[in-house]
Amino acid sequence: MAASGALPVVDLTPFLTWDEGGIARGTDTVREACRTHGFFRVVNHGVPAELLARALEQSAAFFALPDEEKARVRPAAASKAPLPAGYGRQPAHSTDKNEYLVVFDPKLGFNVYPTEPAGFRETLDECHGKLTELGLLIQEILNECMGLPPGFLSNYNNNRGFDHMTSKRYFPATEEENIGFSEHEDGNCITFIFQDGVGGLEVLKDGHWVPAEPVDGSIIVNIGDVIQVLSNGKLKSATHRVVRKSVHRHSFAFFFNLHGDKLVEPLPEFTAKIGEAPRYRRFLYREYQQLRVRNKTHPPARPEDIVRITHYAI
Numbered sequence: 675m676a677a678s679g680a681l682p683v684v685d686l687t688p689f690l691t692w693d694e695g696g697i698a699r700g701t702d703t704v705r706e707a708c709r710t711h712g713f714f715r716v717v718n719h720g721v722p723a724e725l726l727a728r729a730l731e732q733s734a735a736f737f738a739l740p741d742e743e744k745a746r747v748r749p750a751a752a753s754k755a756p757l758p759a760g761y762g763r764q765p766a767h768s769t770d771k772n773e774y775l776v777v778f779d780p781k782l783g784f785n786v787y788p789t790e791p792a793g794f795r796e797t798l799d800e801c802h803g804k805l806t807e808l809g810l811l812i813q814e815i816l817n818e819c820m821g822l823p824p825g826f827l828s829n830y831n832n833n834r835g836f837d838h839m840t841s842k843r844y845f846p847a848t849e850e851e852n853i854g855f856s857e858h859e860d861g862n863c864i865t866f867i868f869q870d871g872v873g874g875l876e877v878l879k880d881g882h883w884v885p886a887e888p889v890d891g892s893i894i895v896n897i898g899d900v901i902q903v904l905s906n907g908k909l910k911s912a913t914h915r916v917v918r919k920s921v922h923r924h925s926f927a928f929f930f931n932l933h934g935d936k937l938v939e940p941l942p943e944f945t946a947k948i949g950e951a952p953r954y955r956r957f958l959y960r961e962y963q964q965l966r967v968r969n970k971t972h973p974p975a976r977p978e979d980i981v982r983i984t985h986y987a988i
């Protein structure tokens with residue numbers, strides 16, 4: 675398996691050109707990466723490198739605006755969005771040191787957009803659209819990796835209303851501390867990350883922090899808690915974190931999610947059909963997402979009280 679920046683690399687060309695031999699090999703690589711790392715890097719993924727570069731450049735221009743300007747992109751008070759759409763900053767008491775912009779599918783009408791820099795809104799919408807397409811493709815690949823009936827995941831996860839993208843800026847590290855995003859697993863199905871050249875994203879593998887280094891034009895993929903639960907722990911939702919460097923860092927994360935009304939539980943293919951006991955109890959996805967938001971808005975005094983997927987472990 676090719677590796678670059680220490681992560682397994684998957685070339686998606688065969689999936690986009692219907693090359694059957696290549697699809698089989700690519701699927702094997704993804705299966706192995708989900709088992710060993712929970713993280714991999716995709717190249718030739720169909721999202722233009724120019725679009726990724728433009729998004730990073732425009733987000734740097736947005737976050738460089740004065741705080742009063744950014745604060746105008748505040749979430750709408752009466753919004754029905756699953757999470758506040760628009761500009762936000764981690765609360766002062768949080769150990770995480772970043773500011774962010776949250777964007778949903780533009781068709782849902784939740785988004786609050788910056789007016790500057792010019793063209794940023796169009797870029798955000800274009801990125802959201804392209805990353806949604808990539809999510810649908812990776813979901814198909816995971817369906818195959820997991821040995822599920824064809825189309826199972828796309829039928830189950832058939833509502834894109836909770837998907838969202840965040841554009842983030844991390845503040846430079848200080849002499850005292852350098853946490854940008856404390857160690858966590860993502861709660862959703864599949865996450866995509868692309869970043870500027872600064873670095874700092876790290877993945878926990880076999881007890882060691884492995885850097886997920888910036889490689890221009892590539893997109894980092896990680897598996898979230900929903901896939902881990904459906905697969906009864908066979909596919910890993912990897913622990914990761916962001917360490918701050920001496921300069922600002924910019925990144926985008928797209929969360930290919932699950933609708934809040936869906937129930938999540940280990941699938942029969944990973945339990946009854948193979949004689950294994952479920953390792954998680956069934957839960958409503960909305961409840962889990964709300965508990966995770968609370969982790970951020972009301973961080974518990976003891977880190978062990980942060981709600982993670984272990985909350986539903988049997």
Ligand SMILES: O=C(O)CCC(=O)C(=O)O
Pocket residue numbers: 840842855860867869875914915916925926927
């Ligand atoms: O900024 C990054 O590289 C990763 C962010 C992340 O892990 C997250 O938003 O869940």
Ligand SMILES: [Fe+2]
Pocket residue numbers: 858859860914
């Ligand atoms: Fe994450």
